[in-house]
Amino acid sequence: MHFVSWVRQDRSRRFYRTVFRPELKNAHRKFAVFTHHGALSRLAKTYLYLYGTWLPGARYQLDSREDFEVYIRPVVSPDDPANEVKLFIPIQ
Structure with a gap:
């Protein structure tokens, strides 16, 4: 089962600091963080590279x-x- 949530972020970034920051700072919960630039239609290729090429060659293992994703600026198109x-990407 997969869950998808979407939250519009206000200019204060209060939601980002409140929800994501504590988990990212937890020493037992690590993430590899990457930035996708460009068309969203190419986002799947970025994920395929990360999971299919980068992760198998990295010194990290995928966490469960x-x-x-965090969208840095509003998507105009x-x-x-x-x-x-x-x-x-959750790692251990």
Whole structure:
């Protein structure tokens, strides 16, 4: 079963600090963080590279927690080359 949530972030970034920051600072919960730049249609290729190439060659193992994305700026168009998405991959 998969769950998807979407929350609009206000300019204060209060939601980001409140929800994500404590978990990221927890020493027992590590994430590899990557930034996808460009069209969202290429996001799947970025994930394929991370899980299929980077992770098998890295010194880390995938943790059982869910990965998640943080959109850095509002998406004006899915094809906008200025799109930025932070990808958080749980590792151990």
